[in-house]
Amino acid sequence: KLVDLRSILTFTVKLARTAGTLILEGSQAIQTTSDVNEKKNSVDLVTEYDVAVEELVKSEIAKAYPSFKFIGEESYSSGTRNELTDEPTFCVDPIDGTTNFVHGFPFACISLGLIYQKRPVLGVIYNPFLDHLYTGIEGQGSFLTRGNSQPLKLPLTNPKPLPSLQKALLAIEWGSDRGKKTLVPKSDSFLRLAGDPADGIAGGRMAHSIRSLGSAALNISMVAQGGLDLYWEIGCWPWDVCAGIVIAQEAGGAVVGSHAALAAATSAGSSIDPFKVTPDVLTGRKYLIIRAIPDTL
Template structure:
């Protein structure tokens, strides 16, 4: 299996790097975009072109593989995860950042087999940050191995979280309550506008935990294995096992921190993918 994963990874990596050039053309922002589910949930032609580049290339090389892509689902494709090899793709994670020229956006590509992520690639071409992981082989930033911080206590932790793109009133209420709780209980909070980049920062050891309610499988598939291969954990924010289709994630530098954070948070349960 590891040899097959290496083949999948090597081909996907070159494709991701090629697709990154489409993002680099707009490093200072992109003024042409469309609205999706809300006035802050947006899509550009770059999102669509990157996803098409990735899916076209991968499907030609691996004809039996399945795909879950953010823009494909937005256009009506079903979000179905089976045991088959499935590429889960966010062509531009952090589209709002990308539109504004804020350099925290990336391509996120994960491959699941038997519903488990076996490789992940997160590539921010603007800042030249390439995070990668393969099952059982560690996590890397620009080919240098990385590890989580190992922080175990919430009062010593730097926590990342996001306001998100939903205008749902209950979700906003929970988000503001959690922000207030965390400001009082942890070292500090950070928000950068990209789920994948937040998870990469946990893998790097830059932040100690990240959680979000309302994200999607394509936001977190790559980050899941990159965090785990860096020595961290991914769970449900309630403390249970991670479910990639639940639209809920909590990743942390240690099991102890993950569980303490889970028992601290107010919970919100969005509709599943």
Template sequence: MPDWTECLNFGISIAKQAGEVVLAALQDQKDVDLKSSPADLVTETDQRVENILIFEIRKRFPHHRFIGEESVAAGGRVQLTDCPTWIIDPIDGTVNFVHRFPFMAVSIAFAVNKQTEFGIVYSCVEDKLFHAQRGRGAFLNGEAVHTSGQEDINRCVVVTEIGAERDHLSLSTMTSNIFRLLKLPVHGVRALGTAAVDMCQVATGGADAYYHIGMHCWDIAASAIIVQEAGGVVMDTDGSSFDMMSRRVIAASSLAVASHIAQVVQAFPCRRDDDDPSSTCGAESVGKL
């Protein structure tokens, strides 16, 4: 079986490099454009960081492919093939970045034969680098991490996001999901504004579960393998196997907790990431947090 450690180590180095660019731009005045909704933002820094990452990877691995958030937003297609593919979110948490809310991450996943081999999430402001390689565990700044192992839904802290969708169906579904969880009850519901960092909280045991509908493959591909390698469970919100293109995910400390959340939350219609680059969710197209 091929060893992708060289690619992983290279990915870690460029994630840190990209994080420095994000931090340097954090205090600057930002030119902000809208994508699919008033809550779906993009900045010059998003585009610059993605360009840096792709340039560096292409220089080192010229035959590898890419799925990048801003490339897709510019009209590129999401095509996950058997070829080595880097799945990139240059700034997961752009709304946070614009408002200087201190949770944002560079997220990089690497897939071969449509299977994720490793994931890297660099939470820039916190200077926390999460990574995992298939079959080799999950780590935070080089130290092994593990999920809480919690199996009782009533003792869970659950993380989710409202996301960028602003049509009536999406908003009503998302808020009613939170209502149903709080009525179980769970200990609490939290939101940090970045799916990648949210899921890494599950990997470290800081939260017991995360779920969301409407995010994209670049938001969760890296953090999904980090949760799995930390001993957690990742599945679709309907309880079926996880599919990074479905735009639905539950990540949890245990199968019991994941299954309970799957019974509670409802999904609204979302076009798959690999169906159409102008994917829509509810009544509007969606982007990142």
């Protein structure tokens, strides 16, 4: 039986703030060096800080909770592919928004999710550049805390229902997969979200506008906070969304392609890359995180 989620949250928040200090130091340093590596292509970036933050987090978790399993973006990239089990498992993106981190655009964060019995149950997302801390525990609500010494802690609750996509401020991401197979249908979806049907854009929904914060976890947090109505992305990884799923759901948001898809994708015999999200309803693999279900989706 999983013990005390509240004490795990206290530990995780402290860890996120420690990691945040390292992320800030790294951001200063990276502006003066060109120490940026590429993963699958020239826009899929990783730095020594992604690796260092993950190492720090992994070792602190192992000290505090030796029986917990660990899934991390950089461990996965370097070949450690732990199967998701029913055991408590931290699912970690050490720096979500690495491109922002490299460019000095202050929307990057650490995302620490805890999965138990294949369900995300706890999430901590910390943007050290803005000192925004998002936390959530399944069944216990989610919060945004600003400031450390005299923190202002706001509950993230009661989202306004969204009457239609037409009235929505929504987020999408370009992602790092820039091949034709992904980018053409993706940008067609962007066109339909933004376009004016009266001017011949078939299926155009003419949403209020579209944003890209450059971090899946921060897009999701912004939905939870109410600044965005919807976040849609094809091809997120579990560590991008695990913590955010708890935070958004606890704030009254709806998640499509959530832990059920995560569990299915990681079950034995799945022909899908086990750490990718399963294909979902509209246009291929995606996570769709919304504040309230619009009637015209």
